Amino acid sequence: MSLSIAPSVDTQDSIGLMANILNAVAYPVYAKGRDHRWLFANTACCQLLDVSPEELRGCLDHDVLAVIDTELLRSQDDSFFSAGTIAEQPVTIRTRNGLRQFLGRRSLLQTNSGSILINTLQDVSELTQVRQVNYDLRQKLDERNSALDQLTEFEATLKRITDRVRDGLDEKQILQTAVQELTEALNVRGSNTSLYDLEQGTSTIYYEYTTLPSDRGRVSQMEAFPEVYHQLLEGQYFQFCSIAPNPVRGLVSMLACSIFDDRGVLGDLWLINDKEHGFSEYEIRLVQQVANQCAIAIRQARLYQESQTQVRELEQVNNLKDDFLSTVSHELRTPVTSMRVALQLLGVTLTQELGLEQDLTKPNAEQGRIARYYRILKEECEREISLINDLLDLQRLDVGNHELALQPIQLSEWLPALVSSFQERATSRQQKLDVTITEGLPVLRSDLSSLDRIWAELLNNACKYTPPGGEIALSVGQVTPNILKFDLVNTGVEIPQDKLPRIFDKFYRVPSSDPWKQGGTGLGLALVQKLVHHIDGVIKVTSGDDRTCFTIELPLSITPQG
Structure with missing residues (x-):
């Protein structure tokens, strides 16, 4: 105024x-x-x-x-x-x-x-009050923003450490990563981690990351420090400041946190800093979360190591089995071959003296005892020779000693000739066997002996398991310019869905799939799968709606491996 x-x-x-x-x-x-x-x-x-x-x-x-x-x-x-x-x-x-x-x-x-x-x-009292309220609000907003920034930083730091810790499947890598990341993230003087031997009651420092003198390898008896390990064994954390100066470290503040999960305590994490430093709630939470992730990762690593040990043991057992089968097969081949020769000579002799060959042409029920015995001996001998050959072929495929003899194959000539050899068998079983070949297919360049073995085995199985009145259809077409597709479908039989993943296993036979009790070794499909892979093909099987289909895709040409 x-x-x-x-x-x-x-x-x-x-x-x-x-x-x-x-x-x-x-x-x-x-x-x-x-x-x-x-x-x-x-x-x-x-x-x-x-x-x-x-x-x-x-x-x-x-x-x-x-x-x-x-x-x-x-x-x-x-x-x-x-x-x-x-x-x-x-x-x-x-x-x-x-x-x-x-x-x-x-x-x-x-x-x-x-x-x-x-x-x-x-x-201006009211205005001052409003300004004070605004100031208080700004303070609270700043505090909240600061807390959000800290939370964001916490989440980012935890994610980075967690990703690195859980990427490891080795305890050494997990623990080394944890102590290094915590030391750098919290800017402390050092950190270390110990694993417990609860049976011995000891704690051993395995890894550390510090500028201080090393304590790595130090073993502590838990009973000598009950005030420390009583809390850690309960899954708790605590921080304290040393009262008397350590001869090496001097006065320091420390934070200890258990590494534990629902199955028990595995070890601990220790952080060391200057005596004036009190670990904040943020730092404690971070260490706790990292410790939890370490526990999960260590359990996973131990399970992985156990599984790897079991895999190695199973591989060793499988190798021993394969070695045994290979050795036995080689040892049996000579006497079984001798038995075949002896049977052939015996058949010639019996034909000359007793008319065996004419007796064998009769139906089984009308054959004499000598003919029946001779026929059984010959069938079982051939079965054993087939088994031995399958085992030896599988062994050669496993070790990569099965050579490829590549040659051009005219499908329109080769496949009908192969199928015709099964026509008489299919007719005798009241089965219908058809083959369909798409016109204009290019020449296939592959290993003819492997293809003959593959389709002979599959067609033999189709004839064996298709009931009278059923149909067997083999078709081939071109799905891409470089890929041929073969489908073999037989009706009247299904493979249970839960058994499909195992049908290519050695010696596996689907239960109740052979109502006619025709027998088999369980090696045929295992050999087929090996041979298909050997010629760079893919085989799969589907079953349902009273039919089963084997599908094989083959490249038009195989590039020999150097």
Whole structure:
């Protein structure tokens, strides 16, 4: 507020004039001289200060009890008397209702006796409260943003460490990664990790990452430190500061956390830092989460190692079995071949002396005893020779000693000739056998002996397991410019879905799939799969709707391996 009064007016007259004007003003207003004595206060100001105009007149700032921080008020007024201009300044007044904030707006009145300062007070308590609320809100918002930033950093750090820890299938790599990542992420002086031997009651430091002297390999007896290991064995964490200085490390602060899961305690993680450092909730949570991930990863690593050990043991057993079968097959081949020769000579002799060959042409029920015995011996001998040959072929395929003899094959000539050899057998079993070859197929360049063996085995099985009245259909077509597709379908028989994955296993025979009790070794399909792979093909089988289909895809040409 600004007043304009003639310079000739003296101070008392000025005060009189101000009283008439300022008492009508609603804002509190006071006037004081350069000596800081109060000269006047309007009615609103006296009510605010809870004093009368007479009590206030002639008082110095510090005599006005309602004014808080009179030195600040005096400094503000001095600055205004000197400079004549000053920004609005806050004034705190104690009232019956508590402290209130005012904003002082000053002006100068020149009189014959000197300058008079007039200060108009505007109540800004509510505005100050609003500003305080806004400030508090900003503080809380900043704190929340800081917490969110910390949480984001925590999640990112945990994810990075977790990914690295759980990528490992080796305990050494897992523990090394954990201590290195924690030390770098939390910027501590060092960290180490121990694994427990609960039977021996020991804790051994296996890995550490530190600038401090190494403790790696140190073994601690748990019973010697019950105050430490009692908590760790319970799956807890704790932090503490050493009381007595360590001869090497000095005074340090430490955080210990268990590595445990629902199956028990595996070990612990220790973090070491300067004595003044207290580990925060954020750091403790990070260490706990990393410890949990270490427990999961260690369990996985141990399961993996156990499974690898079992795989190696199974491979060794399988190799021993294959070696045994190979050895036995080689040892049996010579005597069985001798038996075949002896049977052939015996057949010639019996034919000359007893007419065996004519007797063998009769139906089985009408054959004489000698013919029946001879026929059984010959069939079983051939069966044993077939088994031995299959075993030897499988062994050669396993070790890669089965040579390829590539040659061009005209499918329209080769396949019908192969199928025709099974026509008589199919007809005798009241089965229908058809072959369909797409016209214009290119020449196939492959190993003819392998193909003959594959289709002979598959067609033999189809004839064996297709019931009377069933159909067997072999078809071949071109699915891509470089791939031929063969389908062999026989009706009247299904392979259970849960048995399909095993039908190519050695010696496996589907239960109840041979109602006619025709027998078999369980090696035929295993050999077929090996031969198909040997000529770069793919074989699969589907079964359902009272039919079974074997599908083989072969390349038109095989590139010999160098």
